[in-house]
Amino acid sequence: MEFLSLNILIFAPLIVAGIILSPLFPNDEIIVRRFAKGFSGILFIYSILFMIFFKPYNTGYQFKETIKLFSNTNWIEPLGISLSFGLDGISVMLVVLTTFLVMLALIASKKSITTKHKLYYSLILVLTTAILGIVTSRDLFLFFLFWELELIPMYFLISIWGTGKKEYSAMKFVLYTFFGSLFMLGGILLLNYFHFLNTGIYTFSIEALTYSRHYDIPFIVKALIFLGFFIAFAVKLPIVPLHTWLPNAHVDAPTPVSMLLAGILLKMGGYGLIRFNTQMFPEMIKIFAPMLIVLGVINIIYAAFIALAQKDLKLLIAYSSISHMGFVLLGLGALNTIGITGAMFQMLAHALISAGLFLIVGVIYLRTKTRIFSHLGGLGQVMPKAFYFTMLLALASLGLPLLVGFAAEVMIFYGAFTSNSLDGFILSNQFMTALAAISIIITAAYLLWMLQKIFMGNMFEKWQKAYDLTPQEAIALTFLSIPIVLFGLYPEGVTSLFLPFVDNLVSNLAL
């Protein structure tokens, strides 16, 4: 398996971005787009190979790689920072998801991106590198670096190709995320310092720091570090008081970027919560589990209610995103295998579904130039394909059995209900889960309302000429639908990838 190199996977997009940007590359929209699409397809297939050769039952990282610099030293030897990458149970799924959604976003870019193609496609590829780096890095510093790196392409993507108050939204997104990540930086540095105090070694290696938790860190500092990480991921996930960037960013971003934002970037928050807050601080997460669950339930119900009141299609989907990400928190707070597995699965489910829904929003916006419900209606008659795809996605999103959303929700509900992570807290797990279950009603209400408002009922005369899905859009949606149905029918196809990891995680929690 020598041909499987994470370095290639991560840095190839960056290099290709450079190639596209270079003046030698032809400045022809079609060539640029096809080149980028082709590359992303290859990247996706390459990443699939990683998944195929991945051995779920080996604990720890696989495909480990460390780039050495001159004279065979680590990257930043004095600080113990190394350029090391690896895949384990939770990252392998996200890697494939990333390359998959990037490919689809590029496929969906044809109509929605009309200017500055070279810059656009190269920025998407830079973003890909950053996300792949976040997911695969085995070094905290590297993780942080990629975490910050992702901001810049995102800023440009929203502010250049967006609509509406795009500059405001992009700035808000960047500042919010930056704000969160600073707390994480503080946490990283403190962690490093205490590891040094205990061992005399400077290191940022995630493995070393994860398994050194028995070292003597004062409780309050540990709590601070935990919260620092938590805030960073809470902004990204997003968790309710820190969520207000998301509606703005989603509404103003161009369609493919919305897809990536909802599909991958939000998942980075969930990834971080599992990788760091749970894996690295098992004893803290037990203490903070009530916080996770309470925030999760607030997220679910609060955002669902807001979604109910929205008059803008994209805002509705954005708030439904927030609501669905609350499930990740709820599952995580359960601190049992099924709950965390559910949380992971929910990340996958939400990625596929929300990417699809945002694509649909883009499709409709392209035709009608509006996203306000009161201006839409009856489009199902002229756009039957879009209607059926939307129906599938909406049904998946509201947790229809045998589609991907259901498996996730059911695991989370069962996990949260049967967990005892809130023992000693004023509210019981059972009560909180029952509260969260109310959301299945509200979710159904707003999604079906959306479906009714857009596609059903009387049609406005002016939309008579709206055309159905173009081949590109249809292909992207089909690609999204396949896993939605497939993993809905057979969730173990995915869960088996990370189940051993989660088992290991939970058994560590019990220690």
Next chain:
Amino acid sequence: MELGLVHYLILVAILFCIGILGLIISRNIVKILISIEILLNAVNINFAAFANFGDLDEAKGQVFAIFIMAIAAAEIALGLAILIACYNNRHSIDIEDYTSLKS
């Protein structure tokens, strides 16, 4: 009463305060330049006093004072030159008129 180091220091402190005050309140730029000169000369006295009372062998203080005098002269000369250039442009030596660069 014999003059001691403390008296010199007090004198210098007073002079220094006068200099600062002049710097702050006078509107005439020439006066401001003179206030800077007062500040530097106060420091000179300090050096001389310290040299006289503490460092009899090498008298580095006095040397320092001479350096300061020379540089102060250069500074004032430069200051006046700049002032002239300013005056040529705006025909004023009131510091209040030199507030076009702000916030």
Next chain:
Amino acid sequence: MDFLLDIKTAMLPEAIITFTILVCTVLCFMLKQEKQKIIYLISLLGLIISLTSINLLAANKIFTGFYNSFTSDFFSILMRFLILSGTLLVIIMTKDYSSKFKNRQGEFYLLMLIAALGALLLSGANDLIMIFVALEALSLSSYALSGFLKKDKSSNEAALKYLIFGGASSAIMLYGFSFLYGITGHTNLTEIFTYLANNNTDTMLNFTFFLIIAGFLFKVAAFPFQSWAPDVYEGAPVPVTAFLSTVSKVAGFAILIKFIGLAFNNVEIITVTLGLIALLSITIGNFMALNQMNIKRLMAYSSISQAGFVLIGFALLSYSGISGAIFYLISYLVASLGAWLAIIIFNTQTNKSLISDLNGIAYRNPYFATCFAFCLLSLAGIPVTVGFMAKFYLFHAIVQEGPAYLWLLILALLNTILSLFYYLKIIKAMFVCKQENESFKLNFDAGILNTSLVALTLVVVLLGVLVTPFIEIARDSALSIKLPVKQVGLSR
């Protein structure tokens, strides 16, 4: 012969610069005005030779010479390298800009070289008198330089303000010097430290310390002596502004480091003072920068806040802190020179300096905009640039001091958000905003200015990636200054 030996082992760059100054002076008188462009080349030549001569200095041992008033250690060599390369770039910047100087081009380079010489001497000075003289050499020529556009109202005004403010603060510093002399009876820093190590003179020394740092804070434009900077930066000719915000600051920091050794028995007081000053500089610089419309002014405020970050490193009073500060200084120098270079290219060709004038430039001059953006991102501390590494290294150093310094870390971190906002504002103008009715295209050919901009951008990125050697340089130079500070966090 002692004297010559000193020069050969420790002061070769200074000597070369002095020689260049002499040559230039003569040429200034001899050459006709049209041919004064030659002086530009000669000063460049002198600087390059002087830069190469740094290699000849013995890097790994400390040399004290010139009647003990000059120390050449690794730190000072590094600083001199930075100063010389900074001056070199500043002079390169003037290539097209110098047409504004009309018939006095020669003088400009002469003054610039004198200022550089002052800065060089300052970075190795080991005697109060030497410090004073070097500082004034730097200051006086800076005053003259900022008022160099005689017919320009704002240039005059800038020079006037600079001179008054500088005069006052150097007087305060001298007042402090006099007390230091009074307390110890010495003007040589080595002797002063030896004396202080053996005698206990707390309160007065603290007072002295405050007075002395006033002069240096002025030089580095840190709070509370920052208010001249925006006005002067705006009014002065752009190359001079670049010089002030880079070379002059480096010199100020170089000498400030020596004085934090005054913190003998009362470490806390120095830490708290410098920490407060640092944070206030960062905060005030950032706050004021938020609303700026003028790039030069914005960069001035940004430079105030950047100086604050360097001061944080000093405030820690540890070698790791100082090495963090040095690394930060290097990163600041590179990125800020790049940014100034970009501004000068823009300003020379269009005579504009508002942010909104940059609107949409990225699509007319992509390379220019990209380079500028990289430099700004480095200043903001975004990967993969040297600024990110520098900030990280600095914060790492803060944490090494233990949880007691967490307040410093948190406030500094919060400030980086503010700074990101206004740097992004420029980037937004370049990449996002639509160009207005009047569109122009910069001439971005392979000229020396543009080449240097691209080169600096490459350095910004490369330093952000290949960071280990530079961390080691920063650390070695910090270790080479023998300071009575904590030796925390420098293990390999």
Next chain:
Amino acid sequence: MEFFINNVWIIPALPLWSFLLILFGRIFNVYENKYISLALTAGSTFIGFISSIFILFYCINNPETSTQYNILWLDTGNLKFSIGWLVDNLAAMMLVVVTSISLLIQIYSHGYMEQDKGYHRFFAYLVLFNFSMLALVLSTNLFQTYIFWELVGVSSYLLIGFWFYKPSAAQAAKKAFIINRIGDCGLLVGTLALLFYSLNWWTSSQNILLEFATLGQAGSLALANAGPVLFGLLALGLLFGPIAKSAQIPLHTWLADAMEGPTPISALIHAATMVAAGVYLIARLYPVFELSPQIMTIMVWVGAITAFIAATIAITQTDIKKCLAYSTCSQLGYMVLAMGVGAYSAGLFHLITHAYFKAMLFLCSGAVIHSLADQQNMKYMGGLRKKIPIVAYTYLIGTLAIAGLFLSGFWSKEAILLSLYIQGKNLLLIIALITAFMTAYYMFRSYFMVFEGEYRGHAHFHKPSKIMTVPLIILAVPSALIGFIFSGSLKSIGIGSFDSFIFYGHALHEAHVSLFLPICSLIIATLGFLLAGIIYWDKLKSLYCNCFKLVEKYFSPLYKLSTNKWYFDDFNNLLIKYLILPISELISIFDKYVIDGFINLCGISTLYKGKAVSLLQNGNIQTYLVTALLSFIAIITVVFLIYII
């Protein structure tokens, strides 16, 4: 026989297969021929029907066996979810009912939908429903039930909203789904709670999680763990599922609106099969409900009230389908009532008889509507008996059946009344009898309005095709006879009574020795018939015209209450309009102006702070000097203060 038992999965799998074939056939435009879709649909159901018959016979011959097979669907740590098929008497019975009715309705649909543009789509949905319903019937465990419970819900959503371009249809579909979701939510929470309180039992024994076969033991363990109150809540949650699905009060409002769907759908889903699934689930969960007497009481009263209220509403409906819908609602109330009082077999018996005759009634109404060009209002019908006698007579058979006049409804209703009588629940018995009276009244009313008298409408009449009338005739047979066949009267020729075949715990003993109750109910039904005849049969109407007007005047408030469906819909609308939406608006405003406002305020205030700070930068060098010196002194002072303190 064994073959069919072991391969029972074929029954739901074939419809799924047909669904996929139609789906992909449409996507890739493989065929246009409508008969292919029909053949796929009806063929799969036919095979299912044949298998079901075999399975039913097997079960009749081996009444004590129950076969189940499970596949692990999802394995996460200690919770393992399975999907499988369970065949016992109940399931076998339901299979036959579902497949037989489906088959006939599918054939009928061909006639009904032939002209529709969405023909293939209709059959795809239909066959999808078939799959879900059959898989629901075959569920081995509560978890699987939940899955297919929701899937039948979504099929119903799709089919109600089949003509999605009609705003009312879209609205009705949405309403149906959301109200069903309320039930699903209760069901989900109940399931979770049941699992939680008996978790140890499931994990320690190697049983399939939540399987029906051992639900009783798990339930009693849960009762012990949770205590009666929590267990009651748990069971209430579980009961919510059936309440919503079977359209019981207060979640019944969707059923009448669901009539916006094509009529065959109303017949299949909203009369015969899906709505009955609620009762089926109650039967499956009987071991759990039985443990909580309070829940049984609630169930009884929900059923009784629904039966009564729905009947009163049906009295005044003029839309033929709405009338039948409320009738369905009322009959479902009967079933739930029966389940609640412990008349397990009687409830299910009524389910089956009702399925046949109500399906037939709906199909008849469909034929009428179809032949009158989508006219649904009974006021504009009349005298159709002469034009479509087949439909009229089959409708009459159905009416007699549901009214409890000798045909199948009589036997099943009788069983329910009997068990009420035996248990001495006199109040309930009276309610049930009043309901029976009203049932007879409104059914005959509809019959008279549609088929007797003079034609009052204007629509052009055209005869329904054979393909629509043949299923009616076929359905008339079980509608008329099935009650009698399974009543136990034919024991001599080997057909046992229904309650000896399907029972819970132990078979009910033969108790109806008295003829009092049957006669009583027959009299009541006849009275209903007479009243309807008096008012609506033109021949009688003229005689009592004035008297009737007086009555109408006198009872007008009650009349209004009935036509307005007891204001349930209005109440729901008010609830949504004045509670739910304002809450969501409020939260939305809170989010926009408080949370986001706070964030923006931070940003703006920062900018203003910047402006404020830069006021000091006024350009005057002396201000700079003063501020510099003062702040320097301030710093020194602060530091010294800190240092000294």
